[in-house]
Amino acid sequence: MFADRAKIFVRSGKGGDGHVSFRREKYVPNGGPDGGDGGKGGDVVFVVDEGLNTLTDFRHIRKYSAKDGEAGGKRNCRGKDGEDVIVKVPAGTVIREAASGRVIADMSGENKRRILLKGGRGGSGNQHYATSTMQAPKYAQPGQPAKELELLLELKVIADVGLVGYPNVGKSTFLSRVTNARPKIANYHFTTLNPNLGVVDLPDTGGFVIADIPGLIEGASEGIGLGYEFLRHIERTRLLLHIVDAASTEGRDPVADVYAIQKELETYQKELGNRPQIIAANKTDAILPGEDPVGRLEAEFKPQGIPVFAISAVTGEGVKELLYHISRALGEMKEPPVVFEQEYFPETEISSEQEPFSVLYDEKENEYVVEGPSIEKMLGYTNLESEKGFRFFQNFLKEAGILKRLEELGISEGDTVRMYGLSFDYYK
Secondary structure, three states: OOOOEEEEEEEOOOOOOOOOOEOOEOOEOOOOEOOOOOOOOOOEEEEEOOOOOOOHHHHOOOEEEOOOOOOOOOOOOOOOOOOOEEEEEOOOEEEEEOOOOOEEEEEOOOOOEEEEEOOOOOOOOHHHHOOOOOOOOOOOOOOOOOOEEEEEEEEOOOOOEEEEOOOOOOHHHHHHHHOOOOOOOOOOOOOOOOOEEEEEOOOOOOOEEEEEOOOOOOOHHHOOOOHHHHHHHHOOOOEEEEEEEOOOOOOOOHHHHHHHHHHHHHHHOHHHHHOOEEEEEEOHHHOOOOOOHHHHHHHHHHHHOOOEEEOOOOOOOOHHHHHHHHHHHHHHOOOOOOOOOOOOOHHHHHHHHOOOOEEEEEOOOOEEEEEOHHHHHHHHHOOOOOHHHHHHHHHHHHHOOHHHHHHHOOOOOOOEEEEOOEEEEOOO
């Protein structure tokens, strides 16, 4: 089954904690600190796999986690770095932050590999905190926490030309004639349930990629029918080719069809209405004598700057002229292929969304309370009885943004701050 949307959870690896230990050897009664550094946590890496063309795999596996870095060891042993997790996606996948819908990365063009979440940095062992006045530091730095995100993946096919039109107007027949694609063709609505891609190769000119988008109906942009499910695939196309049934074999008016499709495109995304367009009046081999639907189309749309080509996808009449016109039009376009710009930046935004601490004011006790796993861990590592250790802890509070949060809550000099049973007075 074709799948072009998926929701997944990703998590980078936590950095390994720095180690607290001291050299213990025979004849060396007062060895110095030899706690090793923690290893770096693994990254979450997205990679384009040219062998994939759907997001079906993500229906079965929805959680992707990198490995945590190992903690440091004694004798200056550094912890092992955590392994990255590699997430393979098809070209054209747009990665969004699920809650806001903002774009994180567009895996198209030159963007074949992207580190989406970096693993936490490993903590420094106590060997780094030895000084001439503090030769036996009993504290080390904890590793940075892991980062996690819920993501929405959307596959938007990469094609130069998008075929649009009502069901049964001959889009699949046209695609099978001009490219190597072999879509399913039959005389009933919604034969095409998947976007079909094909490459058009023309002598003496560059080729281009064309996509058969499943047939639209009125109301598709509002979720009616199947067309809405695939409108997103038109967003990348540089040129739209309207295929209409010029012979009105199903009783519809081709002029009205063009306007109806244009309305659906503009309703879905206003910019699509300004995309360069060409009309292919198909099924000319079935036009009844005395009728001139192609002339009506030309009279209606040529003044709007939209060229009209009479073709028959069955016999091939007019198809070659249409393809060369499309190739020339694409060559004259200055606009680059559509690439979605980044709107959400995990490295800066996750830190504020997933702070590993909480700061609040306890009115009953008239104290400011700071809690969180990173605070508790730091207190366990740090010797607050020493001046060096206390300064180290103060620096941690500043770098983590805790002091700034206390100031935002209105703390004043002399006010009491409580952290897991430890209370101290606040002074700048």
